[in-house]
Amino acid sequence: MIEISDNDLALRAARLYYDDGKTQDEIGDTLGITRWKAGRLLALARDSGIVAISIVESTDTAEVRPLHGITTTDRSRAHGVTDSASLRAFLYGLDAVDAIGLEERAARLATRSIKNDSKRAALDTIIRLIDLTTLEGADTPGKVRSLVRKAILPDPSDPTAPRVAAVCVYPDMVQHAVSALGAHKGDGVTGIGVASVATAFPSGRSTLEIKLADTRYAVSQGATEIDMVIDRGAFLSGDLDTVFNEIVAVHRACGRADGTRAHLKVIFETGELRTYDNIKRASWLAILAGADFIKTSTGKVQPAATLPTTVLMLEVVRDWFTLTGERIGVKPAGGIRQSKDAIRYLVAVAEVAGEEWIDPHLFRFGASSLLNDVLLQRQKMTTGHYSGPDYVTVD
Secondary structure, three states, X not given: OOOHHHHHHHHHHHHHHHHOOOOHHHHHHHHOOOHHHHHHHHHHXXXXXXXXXXXXXXXXXXXXEEOOOOOOOHHHHHOOOOOHHHHHHHHHOOOOOOHHHHHHHHHHHHHXXXXXXXXXXXXXXXXXXEEEEOOOOOOOHHHHHHHXXXXXXXXXXXXXXXXXXXXXXXXXXXXXXXXXXXXXXOOOOOOEEEEEEEOOOOOOOOOHHHHHHHHHHHHHOOOOEEEEEOOHHHHHOOOHHHXXXXXXXXXXXXXXXXXXXXXXXXXXXXXXXXXXXHHHHHHHHHHHHOOOEEEOOOOOOOOOOOHHHHHHHHHHHHHHHHHXXXXXXXXXXXXXXXXXXXXXXHHHHHHHHOHHHOOOOOEOEEEOOHHHHHHHHHHHHHHOOOXXXXXXXXX
């Protein structure tokens, strides 16, 4: 009868063999066992279902995924999260969210105002933080090209208006966004990024193989950022391993042949997670699994982004930075349509996480109509009156 310790060794041996390319001799040296036992453990890993080996494309190497347990990351191991039990213990060991206190704090932040002479700078900052988005079934290459033109030059009558951080489109539209951007393409700071939703957006209901193919395709077409959705059904049913492992796998699929990778934003669909405690657990889980950004919503489910939810996520990334010195980004998306609302979010960012987060590398607005309102507000500050409805484009 195989002992549990052999199962643990088998999983470690499989990771060394498939992930790190170690030979059986090297596995033996690493684990302090004989070459013969290393071979026996690899056979055990395959035959007992400890790992699943799937070939995604003929040119890809075999990908190993635990059927039971988690694929650990540097972040998770550094915090003692090495298996299913420790992941659950970590997430359920977090302090409970004081819902009343959180909402009161968000309400207080919403009352903060900025001086009129600072408003123009705030409006320009909002533009620089926007992921200008079109995610409709009726999207066409022409609509994407129009979106890109607006991203590059938001206000044709005022060339001082800054460009947005990124455009966000479906995977099959990435090539058209990249082509239209040309030399303007960049990382959100040096140029305009190309974000692509993936992993069966917005529902997340598909097989992992399809989700990874979705991601790889978008990256191969030139996406600089991937916005993935978590499996909310798995999360709500308590299957934290599946959610964790999918984020790890998508993070790996963001890699490019030259060793660089697209940045990964992880969408929770906070309106479906039901409680602040769930949102907090999802935030920590995503960061441990490798997220570069944590994102509230797809924009397809209500409620989408809310100030209390965003404050909570900002508290998580602040606490992560305090623990590790590493900054993780936050992206509220869906329902932020007016400049006055976006300014409230900026105040929250500065007050909760710190002004360092007011940067396209660390904070984004996922929006389609917000830019229009910001442009109208800028124009009013310049001329003293609002323009007519034809001043800005509607798409």
